[in-house]
Every structure is written in C-alpha cells, then in structure tokens.
Amino acid sequence: MLVLVGGFLALMILGVPVAVSMAVSSLAYILIYDVAPDLIAAQRMVAGVDSFPLLAVPFFILAGNLMNSAGVTGRIYGFALSLVGWMKGGLGQVNIVGSVVFSGMSGTALADAAGIGTIEIKAMRDHGYPVEAAVGITAASATLGPIFPPSLPFVIYGMMANVSIGALFMAGVVPGIVMTVLMMGTVTLLAWRKGWGADTAFDLRRLLEAGLEIAIVFCFPLAVWLLVRAGLSVNMAVLAALAALIVIDWIFDFSAVMALMTPMILIGGMTMGWFTPTEAAMAAVIWSLFLGLVRYRSLTARMLAKISFDTIETTASVLFIVTCASIFAWLLTVSQAAQVLSGLILGLTDSKWLFLLLANALMLVVGCFLxxxxxxxxxxxxxxxxxxxxxxxxxxxxxxxxxxxxIGLLHPPLGMVLFVLSRVARISVERATAAILPWLVPLLIALALITYIPAISLILPQYLGMIR
Incomplete structure (x- = not known):
C-alpha cells in the first residue's frame, strides 16, 4: 500500500498530472508485488470505461457546449436580470439565478464558471461592482451546477456506488434550493452592508413577463396531464404540448422559455420513465441542437465542428482519468487499503456524526488537490x-x-475554479482566492445542513418512489 499511495502522492507533489500519477503508481505496485497479470490490469482499465452510464458524459458535455455557443447563455442572463435585477445587489442575485437555470443544462461547475460566469463578471464590473465581489459570487454559484440535475459527478458516483443515477439527480433538487436561498440571502446581507443597490429599475412589465415564462414552463406538465385525460396517449400528449409550446414561443419570442424547458424535459422524462439518465443526456443534445439550429438559428457548420472537437477533447481527458482511477481504486481494494482505513476510523469512533465530520474534512482537502x-x-x-x-x-x-x-474546487491552493475565474476576470490567483474565501461560509453552512439532515436530500426521491 505504501508504494501505491506513497508513489501517487510523491508524483502529485512533483507536479505530474493526476491521471498519470495514478497510472504510474498502479503499474509500479503491480510490477513490484505481482498482484495480477498484466492482462488482468489492462482488462480492469478497459472495464472502467466500458459502462453504459458513462455514455452520458460526452452527451452532457456536448449539450453544455451547444448551449454556450447557441446564445442560450445570454438569454438566461437576460431572463434572470428581469426576474431579480431590481433587488438589492441586483446583479449578484442575477448571477445566482442564472447559475441555477444554467445548471439544468451543463451539469459541471467549470462549465458554469467559464460559460455564464464570463457574462456575469463583465456585467458586474461594468455596473461598478468590485471585481472581487463578482468573482466570489460567480465561484459560489458555480457549485450549483453539479448539485441540480443533470450532474456529471452524479453519473460517475452512481456508476461507482451502483446506485440509481436518476435518484441521485432527484436528490440534488432540494439541496440545490437550500444552497440558492443561502447564497441569495448572503448577497442581500452584503448589499445592505456595502451599499449595493438595484441594477435595473423595478419594471412590473418585465417582471410579469419573466413570471409568465416560468408559469408557461410549469404549465407544461399540466397540459400533458389534461391531454392524457382527454384521451391521448402519454407520448402523443407530450408531443402535442411541446408543439404548442414551440408555436407560442415562436409567436411571442420569449427570452428564455425554451432554455427553461431543458431541465423540465430532462427531469420530467426521467421521472416518468421515458428515458434513463444516459438517454436524458442524448435528449439534452437533441434539444440543444433544435434551439441552436432551428429556434435561434445561431449555430453554423463551423461552430458545430469546433464544438464537436472541444467535446471530444474534454471527453477524452475525463475518460482517461476514469480509466486510470479505476485501476488505482481496484488496487486500493486489493491492497486492503479500504479495510485498513475502515478499521482505523471505526477504531477512532463509533459515532456516525463524528465519522461524517472526519469524512467531510478529508473530502474537502481531496477536492482541492484532485x-x-x-x-x-x-x-x-x-x-x-x-x-x-x-x-x-x-x-x-x-x-x-x-x-x-x-467546495474543494474553490479553495486554495489548487481549486480549479480559482484558476478559471482568475483567467476570466483577468486578476491574479491570489486576488481570486481572497474574493472566494468569504463565500465558503454559506457553502459550509449548506454542507452542514445537508450532511446532518438526511431528509433534505432524500425527501424528493422517497416521495417519487425511487428509494425506500
């Protein structure tokens, strides 16, 4: 175990990429201790990526890239501005609401930070907000991406833990709402303390339009139910309601109805059993292509080619990490590392709550480095x-x-969101770190609530019958 874990940590300290560090330390362990034939090791690595749920990864990445390039990001920002831009700390609230909507399409924190975060930081700077405030709010709101469904980390966890990915998606909804409320409350407190005002005048017409867009989206399942009661099959009812929605949007040219429909289609489809989470990722791609090519007509052949290559590059890096991590995790099991750690923790405490405290501390540190x-x-x-x-x-x-x-992505020394936002905002990593640190407070409060009140996570999947 010393060769495996020690070699991995030593290579990491030397600056070797994470995936390569895991692969080299795993190979060294196999060669020194002869724990398995080379063929078995190769089979374990292939098996790590030979998984149906992992098909969701490239499709969710592609859907996020398509949404970013199709101009949907700007429409989401305009919708959020109409909805909450008149509140205290207006653009800070817009930042959070925009991330909530965008998270229903991207599923990753880095996509959120680099996508809609680019627009949000520029807008906040143009309206006189300190760049540190813009970076801090954007970083904190980016954590919502993998909590609200869909979520790439949930896909990987579900595959590793052999649990329902759909149940994980549903379990993230209420925690995501809790985090959103805490963040918006924090912006309000900062606005009163620092004298931030509203960034747009209160416009009842724009607010009503934004409210109407939300109402139209939430009336979609009601329309489906009414059509089913009228005698249509479920599939025909969905198609009819969707066609009516597209016509209404085309006539009135709403800013974000089609974008808001993305999470509704994904969550509704999985809840009703129309498609699996993997198939939901494919549905997200089809919907993104429809918006970019048909509804908004903002995608070109050249843009599609670039999006495809970007998706291939990102997917290759993710799956390479999964491949190397799978053999590393298998060797951790073979070397009895899991049993050693389990015995150590159970020897320290028999309290579930103390274990959770220790596990949280470990995962926060690991999340910063890996x-x-x-x-x-x-x-x-x-x-x-x-x-x-x-x-x-x-x-x-x-x-x-x-x-x-x-949360580990946000804090120093190696949190990836730190580097993305420092590049987007064109400030040093040190300044980005100072801007983000105060936002760890509401995030840690949310973490404590979600950790020690299981009902926050489990109430929705239990209500839907996904878990007992």
Whole structure:
C-alpha cells in the first residue's frame, strides 16, 4: 500500500498530472508485488470505461457546449436580470439565478464558471461592482451546477456506488434550493452592508413577463396531464404540448422559455420513465441542437465542428482519468487499503456524526488537490463501505461527497475554479482566492445542513418512489 499511495502522492507533489500519477503508481505496485497479470490490469482499465452510464458524459458535455455557443447563455442572463435585477445587489442575485437555470443544462461547475460566469463578471464590473465581489459570487454559484440535475459527478458516483443515477439527480433538487436561498440571502446581507443597490429599475412589465415564462414552463406538465385525460396517449400528449409550446414561443419570442424547458424535459422524462439518465443526456443534445439550429438559428457548420472537437477533447481527458482511477481504486481494494482505513476510523469512533465530520474534512482537502472525477473514483471504494456500516443511505452520502468536492474546487491552493475565474476576470490567483474565501461560509453552512439532515436530500426521491 505504501508504494501505491506513497508513489501517487510523491508524483502529485512533483507536479505530474493526476491521471498519470495514478497510472504510474498502479503499474509500479503491480510490477513490484505481482498482484495480477498484466492482462488482468489492462482488462480492469478497459472495464472502467466500458459502462453504459458513462455514455452520458460526452452527451452532457456536448449539450453544455451547444448551449454556450447557441446564445442560450445570454438569454438566461437576460431572463434572470428581469426576474431579480431590481433587488438589492441586483446583479449578484442575477448571477445566482442564472447559475441555477444554467445548471439544468451543463451539469459541471467549470462549465458554469467559464460559460455564464464570463457574462456575469463583465456585467458586474461594468455596473461598478468590485471585481472581487463578482468573482466570489460567480465561484459560489458555480457549485450549483453539479448539485441540480443533470450532474456529471452524479453519473460517475452512481456508476461507482451502483446506485440509481436518476435518484441521485432527484436528490440534488432540494439541496440545490437550500444552497440558492443561502447564497441569495448572503448577497442581500452584503448589499445592505456595502451599499449595493438595484441594477435595473423595478419594471412590473418585465417582471410579469419573466413570471409568465416560468408559469408557461410549469404549465407544461399540466397540459400533458389534461391531454392524457382527454384521451391521448402519454407520448402523443407530450408531443402535442411541446408543439404548442414551440408555436407560442415562436409567436411571442420569449427570452428564455425554451432554455427553461431543458431541465423540465430532462427531469420530467426521467421521472416518468421515458428515458434513463444516459438517454436524458442524448435528449439534452437533441434539444440543444433544435434551439441552436432551428429556434435561434445561431449555430453554423463551423461552430458545430469546433464544438464537436472541444467535446471530444474534454471527453477524452475525463475518460482517461476514469480509466486510470479505476485501476488505482481496484488496487486500493486489493491492497486492503479500504479495510485498513475502515478499521482505523471505526477504531477512532463509533459515532456516525463524528465519522461524517472526519469524512467531510478529508473530502474537502481531496477536492482541492484532485480532479472531481478522479476523487470520486478513489473515495467511493474507501468511504462508502464505512458509510454503509454506519447505516447511511448511499444516495445521501453521494450528495455529501459531491458537494464537498465542489467546495474543494474553490479553495486554495489548487481549486480549479480559482484558476478559471482568475483567467476570466483577468486578476491574479491570489486576488481570486481572497474574493472566494468569504463565500465558503454559506457553502459550509449548506454542507452542514445537508450532511446532518438526511431528509433534505432524500425527501424528493422517497416521495417519487425511487428509494425506500
């Protein structure tokens, strides 16, 4: 175990990429201790990516890239500005609401920070906000991406923990709302303290238009239900309601109805059993293509080619990490590392609550140093058996793990969101760090609530019958 874990940490300290560090340390362990034939090791690495749920990864990445390039990001920002721009700290509130909507399409914190975050930071600077305030709010709101469905980290966790990805998606809704309320409350407090005002005049007409867009989206399932009651099949009812919605949007040219429909289609489709989470990712791509090519006509052949290559590049890097992490995680199990850690923790305490405190501390640190996908692949076989021994629900533990790793992306020294936002805002990493640190307070409060009140995570999947 010393060669495996020690070699990995040593390579990381030397600056070797995470995936390469795991692959080299795993190979060294196999060669020194002869724990398995080379062919078995190769088979384990291939098996790590030979998974149906992992098909969701490239499709969600492609959907996020399409949404960014199709001009949907700007429409989401305009919608959020109409909805909450008149409040105290207006653009700060817009930043958070925009991230909530965008998270229903991207599923990753980095896509949120680099996508809609670019627009939000520029707008806040233009309206006289300190750049540190813009960076801090954008970083905190970016953590919502993988908590609200869909979520790439949930796909990886569900595959590793062998639990329902759909249940994980539903479990993220209420925690996401809790985080949104805490962040908006924090912006309000900062606005009163620093004298931030509204950034747009209160316009009842624009507010009513934004409210109408929300009402239209939430009336969609009601329209489907009424059509089913009228005698149509469920599939025909959905198609008819969707066609009516497209016609209405085309006539009145709403700013964000079609974008708001993305999470409705994904969540509704999975809840009704029309498609699996993997198929939901494909549905997101089809919807994104419809918006970009037909509704908004903002995508060109050249843009599609660039989007495709960007998606291939990102997917290759993610799957390479998963491949290397799978053999590393398997060797951790073979070397009894999970049992050693389990015995150590159970020897320290028999309290579930203290274990959760220790696990949170570990995951916060790991999330700062490791890529999220690699961290999940390594931590699940180590920590999930202990959580199950304490009687925890694996869905609840998945929420805790993903939120910890998202917060880890924000804090120094190696949080990836730090580097993305410092580049977007054109400030030093040190200034970005100072801007983000105060926002760890509401995030840690949210983490404590989600950790120690399991009902926050489990109430919706239990209500929908996804878990007992």
């Amino acid at each position: 890529d999220t996908i690699a961290a999940i692949t390594i931590l699940v076989p180590l920590l999930l058996p202990i959580a199950l021994a304490f009687g925890m629900d694996p869905i609840h533990f998945g929420l805790i793990m993903v939120l910890n790793l998202m």
